Amino acid sequence: MPKVVVRGTAMAAVELNTGESLLFGRAPHYALKPGAIGLTLPECASHVSRLVAELYVGADTVSLTWLGAGEAQLSGLFDAPGGARRVIMTRSMTALLDDGENQLVLLLGRQTPTGGFADLVIGIEVDLGRTVQPGAPDAGTGPVTTAGPGLVRHSKDWFVALALTEPWLAGADDYPRPPSNREIFERVQHWHGYAWNLHQPQRVDDAIRVISAIAFGARGDPYLAPHGGRLQNIRFAVARRAAEMRLVTAADLAEVHRAARNRKLPPP
Incomplete structure (x- = not known):
């Protein structure tokens, strides 16, 4: 038993x-x-x-x-x-x-x-004495409460988080790599039509640090801990963590793709 x-x-x-x-x-x-x-x-x-x-x-x-x-x-x-x-x-x-x-x-x-x-x-x-398989969704309810810390929708940092986590959100995460600063800038510009100051690599780095602080919290933020490895490894961890925490979601990704397509439609 x-x-x-x-x-x-x-x-x-x-x-x-x-x-x-x-x-x-x-x-x-x-x-x-x-x-x-x-x-x-x-x-x-x-x-x-x-x-x-x-x-x-x-x-x-x-x-x-x-x-x-x-x-x-x-x-x-x-x-x-x-x-x-x-x-x-x-x-x-x-x-x-x-x-x-x-x-x-x-x-x-x-x-x-x-x-x-x-x-x-x-x-x-x-x-249990044996192995069981994961179950399936079931019905239930719970009390409503205030949300935890997150990103402001459609802000610069929100768009950077989408570009950063796109391989995870799109399901292309067998061997994902975090996108480069240039790739993040190009994705945000494509989705939003306006990319703030992200053509400057330092501005992309600053946004990723903001995302990291929200995703990990002050005590777990890898940017605040001593590290001897490549910063690329930290970026990988931030991208995966942001996707796991649903700071941005696959639905958000679909939304910005749809907005980009609609923006290019010719006037009726």
């Missing part, structure tokens, strides 16, 4: 058995029901929902249903190329957890003592 242990920094371990569920978030106790345990996540940022998720231990499976207004990244181990899976949990989505160690990351969900944001990491150890 399944057993689950939930752990996190500055948080007492919680053990669950078959038929039990765990409701967790910034202040989840208002939603408690029979057979459920409430867990207040420590150091939660104010933009995190009061109830972000429900972890349920069934007769032979363990499921995680995401109920929060924001998003989180779920990672687990299973028999697949590379030995791991990583999915973005969005509202109403349910996933069956893998046998072994799973990790749930609330991106920029933790308030730091300096007033910034950092990732909030929760470890979920599952003992």
